[in-house]
Amino acid sequence: MLNKTLLPQTVAREIQTMIQTGALKPGERIQSQRELSERLGVSRASLREALLTLETLGLVKTEAGRGTFVTSPADRAAGPSAHMAPWRYSQSYSAFDVFQTRIFLEGEIARLASGRLTQRQLSEMEAATETMEECWAKQDVLSNVEADLSFHATIVSACSNQMLQALYQTVxxxxxxxxxxxIPMTDPERMRESIAEHRRIIEALRANDGAEARHAMETHIRNTARCAGLNP
Structure with missing residues (x-):
């Protein structure tokens, strides 16, 4: 049983493991939140957040009035027809607006981080990129995204402008x-391209080339947005 203090991401990992091992089968309706939270020993709030994460990643889908179901391998096949969850922040900002903001914000952050990253941080970014690649190969999408988040967070931590760091944390x-x-739209070729884009960002940062670091980051985010069907 999971400790009740564990974060929703850990709950999501437990459910992902249940899907991968067949404890939860494709097409199976997941227990009610009350039942599943009791089964896992977690709060319903943590479970709800975990299920939202898994739905965004394409591992489960919620049908109004019916419940939450494990997606089938066919549903999870990447491509234009892949299931993609509704944008959960639609009442605040569109996904387009967020991607557009990321281009400006993270591009400038990368420029200002140039020359400030230690060798250890650069090595951590390389390791995160390798983890992304390895986890994608075994379809551990949660760990793939966690490594991606770590990669970007390391760059933010080296930004010379503390207000930009604070703005990043706010959003x-x-x-x-x-x-x-x-992720549900990402095929193996796009993931290979994304990995290569990460490595170009690292090269620019290692070379202390702020202009190239900014360009590489902006290109990476634009290409990620296009994968989601957007063109900011």
Whole structure:
């Protein structure tokens, strides 16, 4: 049983494991939130957040009036017809607006982080990129996205402008969702391209080339947005 203090991400990982091992089968209706939260020993709030994360990643889908179901491998096949969850922050900002903001914000953050990253941080970014690649190969999408988030967070931590760092943290939940949202649309070729884009960002930062770091980051975010069907 999970400890009740664990974060929703850990709950999501437990459910992902249940799907991968067949404890939860494709097409199976997931227990009610009350039943599943009791089964896992977590709060219903943590469970709700975990299910929202898994739906964004394409592992489950919610049907109005019917409940939440495990998606089938066919549903999870990447491509234009892949299931993509509704944008959960639609009452605040559109996904387009968030991607557009990311281009400006993270591009400038990358420029200002140039020359400030330690060798250890650069190595951590390389390791995160390798983790993304390895986890995608075994379809551990939660760990893939966690590594992606770590990659971007390391750059933010080295930004010389503390106000830009604070702005990033203010909108981090929305940024995180744009890193999860394209996953159901991401095919192996796009993931290879994304990995290569990460490595170009690292190269620019290692070379202390702020202009190239900004360009590489902006290109990466634009391409991610296009994967989600947007063109900011």
């Amino acid at each position: 981090r939940d929305l940024i995180t969702e744009t890193q999860r949202q394209p």
